[in-house]
Amino acid sequence: MSLLQIQHVSKQFGGLAALTDVSYSVEKGEILGLIGPNGAGKTTLFNVVNGFYPPTKGDVFFKGEKISHLQPYQICKRGLGRTFQVVRPLQRMTVLDNVIASAFVRAKDKPGAERMALDALQFTGLVEDRNLVSKGLPLGKRKKLEITRALATQPEMLLLDESFAGLNPFEQNELIDIIRKVKTKGITIMIIEHHMKVIMSLSDRVVVLNYGEKIAEGTPKEIGNNPLVIEAYLGEAESA
Amino acid sequence: MKKFIPPIILAGLCLLPLVGLSSYVMHILVLVIMWSIIGMAWNLLGGYCGQVSFGHAAFFGMGAYSSGLLYHHLGISAWWGILVSVPVLTVFSLMLGFICLRLRGAYFALATLALGEVLRVTAENLVKFTQGDLGIMIKQRTWVEKTWYFYVILLLAAGSFLVVKKVMESKLGYYFVAIREDQDAANSLGINTTLYKTIALCLSGVLTGIAGAFYMNYMGYIDPTTVFPLYDISIVTVMVVMVGGVATSWGPVIGALIMVFLAEVIRSMPGIGAAHMTLFGILLIFIIIFLPNGIVGDFRKITGLFKPRGALK
Numbered sequence: 432m433s434l435l436q437i438q439h440v441s442k443q444f445g446g447l448a449a450l451t452d453v454s455y456s457v458e459k460g461e462i463l464g465l466i467g468p469n470g471a472g473k474t475t476l477f478n479v480v481n482g483f484y485p486p487t488k489g490d491v492f493f494k495g496e497k498i499s500h501l502q503p504y505q506i507c508k509r510g511l512g513r514t515f516q517v518v519r520p521l522q523r524m525t526v527l528d529n530v531i532a533s534a535f536v537r538a539k540d541k542p543g544a545e546r547m548a549l550d551a552l553q554f555t556g557l558v559e560d561r562n563l564v565s566k567g568l569p570l571g572k573r574k575k576l577e578i579t580r581a582l583a584t585q586p587e588m589l590l591l592d593e594s595f596a597g598l599n600p601f602e603q604n605e606l607i608d609i610i611r612k613v614k615t616k617g618i619t620i621m622i623i624e625h626h627m628k629v630i631m632s633l634s635d636r637v638v639v640l641n642y643g644e645k646i647a648e649g650t651p652k653e654i655g656n657n658p659l660v661i662e663a664y665l666g667e668a669e670s671a
Numbered sequence: 672m673k674k675f676i677p678p679i680i681l682a683g684l685c686l687l688p689l690v691g692l693s694s695y696v697m698h699i700l701v702l703v704i705m706w707s708i709i710g711m712a713w714n715l716l717g718g719y720c721g722q723v724s725f726g727h728a729a730f731f732g733m734g735a736y737s738s739g740l741l742y743h744h745l746g747i748s749a750w751w752g753i754l755v756s757v758p759v760l761t762v763f764s765l766m767l768g769f770i771c772l773r774l775r776g777a778y779f780a781l782a783t784l785a786l787g788e789v790l791r792v793t794a795e796n797l798v799k800f801t802q803g804d805l806g807i808m809i810k811q812r813t814w815v816e817k818t819w820y821f822y823v824i825l826l827l828a829a830g831s832f833l834v835v836k837k838v839m840e841s842k843l844g845y846y847f848v849a850i851r852e853d854q855d856a857a858n859s860l861g862i863n864t865t866l867y868k869t870i871a872l873c874l875s876g877v878l879t880g881i882a883g884a885f886y887m888n889y890m891g892y893i894d895p896t897t898v899f900p901l902y903d904i905s906i907v908t909v910m911v912v913m914v915g916g917v918a919t920s921w922g923p924v925i926g927a928l929i930m931v932f933l934a935e936v937i938r939s940m941p942g943i944g945a946a947h948m949t950l951f952g953i954l955l956i957f958i959i960i961f962l963p964n965g966i967v968g969d970f971r972k973i974t975g976l977f978k979p980r981g982a983l984k
Contacts, residue, residue: 481859482859483855483858483859502858502863503855503858503859504858504859504860504861504862504863504864505863506859507859507860507861508861512859512860513859515856515859519853519855519856520852520856521848521849521852521853521856521857522852522853523848523852524848524849524852528845528848531845532845532846532848532849532857532860532862533849533860533861535842535845535846536860536861536862540842541840541841541842544842544845580860581860584860584861
C-alpha cells in the first residue's frame, strides 16, 4: 500500500479553485517531485496534506489512515514532517534550541531531545553553527536548518517546499547530497522544486500540476518529453 | 557562579527587615515584590509565549475577590484565598483560553483588555455577591507590622521565580518560545499550539491570582476599581515587564523595582503628581525607542554608554 494517498482532493478559496480533483500516491522510500508553473497549487497541496487547510473535497491518507481533517501537529506526530517555502526558523532562538524544540515531539526529556537534535544537526552538517542565533544565518544555512528541524521530528515522510530556491550552485549540490542521504535513511520525500536540474536528478517520479489540476505523472524522462508539460511551461506551440 | 545569584539575593532580602526599616519603606518593598510576581506571570504568557495580554487585572482581581469573598461570605481567614485562587484561576483561565486563544496577536490583546473591563463592571453590579462599589473590608488584618507580610510575599515571589525558571528550562519553555516565534511553524513541528498557549495562560493567571489574593490580605480592603482597573493594574503590568526586559528572568523584578519607586517619587512631586500616568507614557515611549529589550535585555547597551569611547571627545 502506498505511504501517502491523495484522493480526489479539491480546494476552493471562495470561488477560486486552487486544486481540482488531484489524485496520486507516493510510495514508501521514493522521492516524488511536484512541479508546475507559478500558481499551479503546489504549496496549497502541501498545506492540505500537512493539515493547514482541510480539503474542500476528497481525502488524504497517510499509512492507510485518513489525515485530511487533522491538525498539523497531529499529522507531524504521525510521522509527516514539512519545511516551508519561505524559511521560518524560530528567529530569536539558537540553531540548537530550534532543533531541540522540534525534537521534543519524540523525546521524553531534555537530554534526550538534545541528543536527537545534535544527531540531526550532525546529519545536515550544521553542528558547528549550533550556538548561533538563527536570525543571522545566511539563507543556505537557514534552508538547512529548516530541513534539520523537520528531520528532528523523526518523520517517515518529508515534504520539502522549494528548499533550493535562492541557493548558489555549491549550496545546491550540498543540499542534493543531504536529500539523497535522507532517502537512504528510508525517509520518503515529496519535493516541490522549480530547478529542473535538481528535480530531474533527484526524483524517482514526477507529478505535474497546472491550474490546480494534475496534468502528468511519470518518470523524469517521460515528463521531460510530455507535450502537455512542455505546453504548460512554454505555452502552446504556435499553430498560426 | 550565576546559579548562586538568586539564593544570595533571597538571603539578602530575608535579612532586610532586621535592619529596622520604616513602615513606609517596608510597604514599598512589599509592593515591589508583589509587582515582580505579576510581572513574572505576565512575562510567562506575553514575553515567552508571545501572547500579549492587556487584561491581567482580570486575574489579579479574580484572585483578590476569591480571597475577599471567602472571608466575607464564609467568614474564614482571607489567607485561604491564596490556596483557593489556584483552582479558581485555573478554571477561569481555561474558559478564557477556550474563547480568546483562538485569536492571534492584537486581537487576543484586545479581547483580554475587554475582559478586565467586563469583570470590573460585573463586580460593580453584582452588589449582593461582591458588595459592589462598597468593596470588601477585612475588619482585622492579621498583622499590624509589615514584616510578616514581607516574608509571605517574598516566599510567594521566590516560588514564582522558581516555577517560571523550571518551566522555561523544560519542554514547555521550548514550546512557548517556539509558539512566540512562529505559530504555524510550531504547529507543523508537532506542537499543539492551542494546548500550550492555554497552559501558559493558566500558569500566568494562577500566579497573578495569587498576587491578587495576597493583596486582599495585605491591604485589607478591595473594591472593583482598585483591583480591576485598566491603567493601574493591566497597563502597569505590561510596563513593568517592558521596562525591565521582556522574556528575561530578572526583567520583571527590575521593572517592578523601577515602576513602584518611580510611581512613589512622581506622585509625591508637587504639581505634576497627578500626571504620573502621562510621565509613565513618556517613559514607555523612550524605552520602546532606545531599549526595546528593556533594561535587563539591553543591559550591554546601557553599560556601553558609560564606557570611555577612545579618542572621541
